[in-house]
Amino acid sequence: MYVPNYVPDPIEIPGNxxxxxxxxxxxxxxxxxxxxxxxxILVGLIAYGSYAPDRDASIWLLIVTLVVLxxxxxxxxxxxxxxRVSALCLPFVLVAVGFVLNHVQRAGWPVWxxxxxxxxxxxxxxxxxxxxxxxxxxxxSLIASSTMIAAIVVMAPEGLPNARFALIANGIYLSYFxxxxxxxxxxxxxxxEFAAVIDLYRDVLNIFGYVVRCIGHWRKHRIWVLPR
Numbered sequence: 001m002y003v004p005n006y007v008p009d010p011i012e013i014p015g016n017x018x019x020x021x022x023x024x025x026x027x028x029x030x031x032x033x034x035x036x037x038x039x040x041i042l043v044g045l046i047a048y049g050s051y052a053p054d055r056d057a058s059i060w061l062l063i064v065t066l067v068v069l070x071x072x073x074x075x076x077x078x079x080x081x082x083x084r085v086s087a088l089c090l091p092f093v094l095v096a097v098g099f100v101l102n103h104v105q106r107a108g109w110p111v112w113x114x115x116x117x118x119x120x121x122x123x124x125x126x127x128x129x130x131x132x133x134x135x136x137x138x139x140x141s142l143i144a145s146s147t148m149i150a151a152i153v154v155m156a157p158e159g160l161p162n163a164r165f166a167l168i169a170n171g172i173y174l175s176y177f178x179x180x181x182x183x184x185x186x187x188x189x190x191x192x193e194f195a196a197v198i199d200l201y202r203d204v205l206n207i208f209g210y211v212v213r214c215i216g217h218w219r220k221h222r223i224w225v226l227p228r
Contacts, residue, residue: 013186013187013188013189015189016185016186016187016188016189017184017185017186017188017189017190018185018186020190022130023130024190025185026125026128026130026132028185028188028190028193028196029125029132029181029185030122030125030126031193032181032184032193032196032197032200033118033121033122033125033181034122035193035194035196035197036118036122036177036197036200037115037118037119037122039090039094039197040114040115040118041115042094042098043094043097043098043101044098044101044111044112044115045098046094046095046097046098046099046101046102047098047101047102047104047105047111047112048102048105048112049098049102052098052099052102052103053099055103058096058099058100058102058103059100061096061099062096062097062099062100065089065092065093065096066093066096066201066202066204068089069086069089069093069198069201069202070202072085072086072089073086073202080189082195083188083189083192083194083195084195086194086195086198086199086202087192087194087195087198089198090194090197090198093198093201093202097201108162109162109165110162110163110165110166111169113149113152113166113169113170114169114170114173116145116148116149116170117141117142117145117170117171117173117174117177118141118173118174118177119145120140120141120144120145120148120174121137121138121141121174121177121178121181124136124137124140124141125137134178134181134182137178138174138175138178141174141178142170142171142174142175145170145174146167146170146171149163149166149167149170150167153166177200180199180200180203181200184196184199184200187199
């Protein structure tokens with residue numbers, strides 16, 4: 001008897017990273033983690049810069065950029081050209097994200113704390129040797145980054161405004177980062193690291209698409225439907 005999964009099967013492409021030897025997979029994770037961390041530094045420079053369009057324009061710029069990237073991925077999904085095109089779009093994504101975060105930090109939210117979690121995750125991937133696991137990366141990075149943020153809150157002369165936001169945002173973003181990084185191994189090939197970094201930004205839209213996929217999967221297999 002066939003029993004379907006409660007959620008749709010993950011998307012996979014032929015020749016993906018999961019089919020490679022362990023050290024090749026680990027190298028991919030290290031490179032993507034490093035590139036992503038570096039991209040967050042660039043985003044931070046823009047976010048704390050002196051210029052950004054007005055708030056509505058910044059939000060629409062980010063939405064349009066992510067939608068265009070999503071359309072490009074669907075249109076070019078069957079070819080390797082998609083990875084090259086996505087990589088070329090990386091600067092535009094970083095600028096769009098930076099502009100939005102510029103308005104967030106001007107409102108008093110400590111957006112810089114979001115970089116701490118991915119930084120700890122990068123350190124873990126560099127030091128783990130042959131004992132890498134995504135669960136270990138997540139748990140140790142969450143503990144280390146939360147401790148660092150708490151220490152900053154305690155040592156700051158006047159405390160850190162919105163400290164609760166800093167801890168919650170760090171936990172949410174780190175959860176998203178590690179989960180999406182793990183799923184990218186099945187959706188990317190070696191030498192597509194820059195495209196994988198783009199996916200870490202673009203996949204925010206996939207949250208909504210995944211909900212639609214789940215609903216369609218449940219309706220197809222009559223999951224969560226009471227028998228007549």
